[in-house]
Amino acid sequence: MAVSSSRKSPRRAQVEAAALYPLDWLEERSGLVGGLKYFLFRKVPRDTSWAQTLGSATLTAFLVQAITGVILAFYYKPDPDKAYESIQIITNELTLGWLVRGMHRWGASVFIILMFLHMARVFLFGAYKYPRELNWIIGVLLLALGMGEGFTGYLLPWDQTAYWATVVGININGTAPFLGPFIAQFLQGGASIGADTLSKFYSLHMLVLPGAIGGLIGLHLYLVMRLGVTSPPWSPEAAGRERVEPATPSSNGRSGLVHPSRRGGPNGE
Ligand code: HEM
Numbered sequence: 001m002a003v004s005s006s007r008k009s010p011r012r013a014q015v016e017a018a019a020l021y022p023l024d025w026l027e028e029r030s031g032l033v034g035g036l037k038y039f040l041f042r043k044v045p046r047d048t049s050w051a052q053t054l055g056s057a058t059l060t061a062f063l064v065q066a067i068t069g070v071i072l073a074f075y076y077k078p079d080p081d082k083a084y085e086s087i088q089i090i091t092n093e094l095t096l097g098w099l100v101r102g103m104h105r106w107g108a109s110v111f112i113i114l115m116f117l118h119m120a121r122v123f124l125f126g127a128y129k130y131p132r133e134l135n136w137i138i139g140v141l142l143l144a145l146g147m148g149e150g151f152t153g154y155l156l157p158w159d160q161t162a163y164w165a166t167v168v169g170i171n172i173n174g175t176a177p178f179l180g181p182f183i184a185q186f187l188q189g190g191a192s193i194g195a196d197t198l199s200k201f202y203s204l205h206m207l208v209l210p211g212a213i214g215g216l217i218g219l220h221l222y223l224v225m226r227l228g229v230t231s232p233p234w235s236p237e238a239a240g241r242e243r244v245e246p247a248t249p250s251s252n253g254r255s256g257l258v259h260p261s262r263r264g265g266p267n268g269e
Contacts, residue, residue, distance in 0.1 A: 045231040051125070052229050054118035059217065061111040065149075066210060068104040076156065078202035080195050083158035108150055115146055127230035135223040138216055145213050152205035155198065166193060166201075 008016070027033040044052075075094060077086040090097040119139060122128055128136035155166040170193070174184030189196035231237050 039225060042225065042228075044229055045235070045237065047231050047235045047237070048229060049232065051121045051232070054114060054121050055224070058111065058114040058118050059221075061107060061114050062213065062217065064107050065104060065111055066214075068100050068107065069206060069210070071100050072104055073206055078156070078199050080158060080198055083156065083198065087157045108153060112146060112150060115143055119143065125230050125232055132223070132227055132230070135220060135227070138220050138223070142213060142216050142220065145209050145216070149205060149209050149213070152201040152209065155193075155201045156205065158198065163193065166197070 023033050072090065075086060075090050075097070077083055087101070090101050092098070122136065122139065151166075151169055154169075155162050170184050170187050173187060174180050176183065187197065187200065189200045
């Protein structure tokens with residue numbers, strides 16, 4: 001990894017080597033730098049466009065939610081007597097509290113909207129078809145859990161809107177066939193919406209659902225890495241009119257993952 005070039009001054013080479021030393025140190029002991037390079041620097045189809053950035057935009061929105069959520073959790077109190085007041089303190093008294101809360105509140109809508117746009121792109125490009133069905137299924141789970149985040153987060157400010165919106169949401173859940181009444185009972189956690197509901201929603205909102213979403217995103221990205229992104233349907237390559245280059249030895253056979261061969265194709269996947 002150390003860089004040495006005859007065109008560079010010895011001083012510059014020395015500074016570069018010193019700057020890269022921590023990375024070399026880490027790479028030698030963990031292989032993490034190589035792993036990250038393998039993850040980030042990948043071949044993509046020639047006709048990849050802005051449409052394929054919607055997944056990364058969704059990921060960014062999720063990360064913003066995670067970071068602002070952790071900051072809010074430092075000050076929020078999941079107790080019916082204190083929740084509303086703690087939100088007022090965050091908004092009106094803490095330095096930049098209004099900004100962090102605003103980012104989290106508006107970011108929730110941005111996250112959901114981006115998820116839908118990304119899903120629409122995947123659908124319109126036919127990217128849910130073989131061999132990416134499993135990634136579509138994982139996406140559907142991500143969508144459901146993302147909506148769960150919105151539902152559980154809505155109660156936390158503990159104001160009139162939050163309370164009554166949750167009453168309506170729990171009642172709607174209760175009307176689902178078979179499991180509906182159990183889900184409604186589980187979410188409410190008691191005879192009426194109160195302290196038990198609030199702590200349950202808080203736990204789901206800041207532990208269970210983000211943890212599950214994080215894990216599923218990891219799996220989702222692994223599959224994107226393994227299978228590559230799909231060309232648009234109007235691309236000659238997607239229509240099979242252009243010969244897909246076979247894997248060259250220098251690409252370690254990985255271009256086969258960018259252009260997975262057809263079922264029963266020459267590479268027999
Ligand atoms: C937390 C939510 C999500 C995140 C962070 C996420 C992230 C990503 C990223 C970064 C990619 C690769 C780049 C791209 O195609 O845009 C991707 C691809 C994909 N996503 Fe998502 N995604 C999410 C939700 C969904 C949903 C809701 C669906 C569908 C129900 C879905 C289905 C897919 C599929 C099938 C691919 C492969 C697309 C292809 O090969 O061209 N994802 N996702």
